[in-house]
Amino acid sequence: MKTTKSENTKRLIIEKTAPVFNTKGYAGTSINDLMDATGLSKGCIYGNFQNKDEIALSVFDHNFGKVTQHMKERILATENSIERLLVYPQTYKNYFRYPYLQAGCPILNTATEADDTHAKLKERAQKALGLWKTAIVNQIKRGIERKEIKEDTDATEISVIMISMIEGAFMQAKVNNHMTELKIAMSFLEKLIKNLKV
Amino acid sequence: MKTTKSENTKRLIIEKTAPVFNTKGYAGTSINDLMDATGLSKGCIYGNFQNKDEIALSVFDHNFGKVTQHMKERILATENSIERLLVYPQTYKNYFRYPYLQAGCPILNTATEADDTHAKLKERAQKALGLWKTAIVNQIKRGIERKEIKEDTDATEISVIMISMIEGAFMQAKVNNHMTELKIAMSFLEKLIKNLKV
C-alpha cells in the first residue's frame, strides 16, 4: 500500500490547518495562515487543492470523520443500548483527553458561520447533523427492540435533546474557555439516558 | 433630555445594520454593506463610530438589549416563578412572531465566530451569557423562597440545561432552516420546568 508524496502533503495540509480553521473560522482563515501552519508555500498548497474552499471542505470531512470514528469505536466496545447512548456525554465530558476533539465540535464551528457565502460548507454541516440524529434514533429503536430501552421512548425527541444539549454546552465552553457548563450538561444527559432503561 | 442629531444617526446606523450583522456575521459584513443598509456615506458612518469594531459592539449590545427587554416585559406579566421560567421556551418556540428575534440568538451568532480576532466581541458574548445564567439562577432561588419551586432544585444545573437546550436547538434551526428541532427542544424544556413545581 504505497502512499504517494502528494497524498502525504495533502494529509499534512489538512491535519496542520484543521486547528487553524477551527480557531479562526473558515472565513477568518487566510491562505497566509495556511502557509504559516504548514510551513509550505502558496504554490504548493494550490498544487494540492484547487482552492481555499476545497481545503475547508476537506478539513470539515477530516474533523467530522475523526469524531465519528472515535464514537464508533467506543460504541462497539459497549454491551447494551443504554451504554451506547452514554458514550456521547461520557466522551464530551472528558473531551480534553482526546486531542482531536479539543477544537470543539466541527459541526458547531461550521454551522453558525456557514451562510449563503459558504453554501457548500453549510450543506456539509446539515448533512452531518442529519447523520448524527439518525444514528441516535436508530440506536434507540434498536434498544427498544432488544428490550433495553423503555418501549414508550420518543426516539426523535431524545435525539434532539441530546444534540441540542451537546451543541449548546459546547458553545458555552467555547465562549467561556472553561468546561464547567459542559460537565453539568453532560451529567444531566447521563441521568436522562439512564432513565430510559427498562 | 435633548437628543442631538448625532445621537439619532448613531441609533439609525445601529438599527439598520443590526439585521445585516445577524445574517452575514460580524466578519462577513463589510462597510459597503453598512452603507447599503443605512443609505449613508462611508464618511458619515466613520464620523459616528471609530471603526467597524465599535459598530459591531454597539449592534451586539442593541440586539442583546432587545431580547433582554422583551423577556423582562413578558416575565413581569407572569404570576409565579414557574411561569417566569416558562417564558423562555414559550418565546423561542414561537420566535417567528417577534421580528427582532428572527435573526436568531445574538449570543450564538457572536459566540462561535468571535475569536482571537474579535476578542472584544467574545468578551461581550461571555458577559451576556453570564448575565443570562445569573438571571435564571436568581429566578429559581426566588421561586424556592416563595415555595413555588421544589426546594431541592439545583438552580445552576437548571440554568445550564435551559441555556444549552436553547442555544443548541437554535443552532440546528439555523443550519437546517427549519424549526422542527427548536420546537421539540422547547417542548421538552417546558415539561422539565413544569416538573420543578412544588
Place this chain on the structure above:
Amino acid sequence: MKTTKSENTKRLIIEKTAPVFNTKGYAGTSINDLMDATGLSKGCIYGNFQNKDEIALSVFDHNFGKVTQHMKERILATENSIERLLVYPQTYKNYFRYPYLQAGCPILNTATEADDTHAKLKERAQKALGLWKTAIVNQIKRGIERKEIKEDTDATEISVIMISMIEGAFMQAKVNNHMTELKIAMSFLEKLIKNLKV
C-alpha cells in the same frame, strides 16, 4: 458645466494609461503598470473603474474616438469626395504630426490580441472596423451621386483595399520601428484614389 473630481480622475486614468495599453497590449498591461502610469493607488483606480476590462474598453473607446474625431474634422474641411477619401492616406502618411495617433491604429493594436479571453474587446474592434468600412463606402457612394467619382467604382472593394493597406502598412511600421513602408503604401493609396476621379 461643472466637472466632478471623479470625472477628472477617470479621464486622467484613461489618458495616462492609453499609451501603456497601446505599447504593452491589453493583456500585457498589469494594474501595477496603471498605477505607475497614473501615479494613483490601486484603490483609487478600482474606485473609478469596476475592473481592468472596463479600463481597457474605455481606453479603446477613447483612442478610437480621438482618431475618428480627427478624421471627421479634416473630412469636413474638404471640398469634394476625392479629397475626402484622400484624408486617410494623407493623415497616416504624416501621422507623427499628431501625437495621439503615434501609438498606432487602436483597432490594429486590439485586433490581433483580442481573443476568446477578450471577447468584449474583440467585439469593440469588430464594430469599429465595420463603422470605418461603412463610412468609406458611404463617402464613395456620395461621390458617385455627385459625379465626383467614376460611376463604375466598386465601393466595397475600395473600402477593403484602403483599410487593408492602412492596417497592413501600420503593422510593418510597428514591427520595423520606421515609416518607410507606411509612406510607400499611403502614396500608392493616394494614386489609387485619385484614379477614381471622373
Place this chain on the structure above:
Amino acid sequence: MKTTKSENTKRLIIEKTAPVFNTKGYAGTSINDLMDATGLSKGCIYGNFQNKDEIALSVFDHNFGKVTQHMKERILATENSIERLLVYPQTYKNYFRYPYLQAGCPILNTATEADDTHAKLKERAQKALGLWKTAIVNQIKRGIERKEIKEDTDATEISVIMISMIEGAFMQAKVNNHMTELKIAMSFLEKLIKNLKV
C-alpha cells in the same frame, strides 16, 4: 544522420504547441496549455527548452518555415514571374485548404503582440518581414530581366503593397471571423499583379 530521442521530443513539442501559440498568442499561452497540448509533463518541457521564450521562438521559426516552404514549392512549380507573384494572393485566398496556414500569418500574430516584453520575438518578426520583402523584390527584378514584367515596375513599391494588403486583409479576417475581405483584397492583388505583365 541519427535523430536522438531528445530531438524528436523537441519537434513534438514545437508541432503540438504551434497551434496553441497561434490561437492564444504568445503571452496568452501558459505552460499548462503546453502540457495539455503535448501530453508531456512540466519537467519534460523544461528539460527540452530553457524557458517559455525559447519555445515561443522555436514555434515562430517553425511556423514561418512552414509557410516559406509552402510558398517556395508552389513558386518552383510556376512557369513565369507573374505566376510566381500570383502564388501569394492565390494561396491566401484559399488558405483554408492548407491546415498549417489556418491559424493566420505567423508574422501578424507575432508582430502586434511582440513588444519590449518580447524583444526577441519582435526581432524575429522583423527579420521575417525583411526576408519576405526581399524575396518579392528579387522575384520582380528577375521578372524584369526576363522581360516578363514591365521594365518601369517599382519593385519595392509592389512588395510593400503586396505585404500590406495581405497582412491588413488577414487582420480583418481574424477580427471578423470571416474571409470576405481577405478574398476581395486578394482578388485586387491578382489584378494588380497581372497588370505588371509586359
Place this chain on the structure above:
DNA sequence: AATGAATGAGCATTCATTCAT
C-alpha cells in the same frame, strides 16, 4: 455633520521555473 475620492495592506489565485527522484 456629511460626503466620497483616495489609500495601501491584504486577499485568493496563477504562473514560469526549479529540482529531487
Place this chain on the structure above:
DNA sequence: GATGAATGAATGCTCATTCAT
C-alpha cells in the same frame, strides 16, 4: 530523459480606514 511536487513573485481585486471639501 522524464516526472511532478514545490517555489515565490506577480496578478486582479477588496476592504477598512483617512481626509480634504
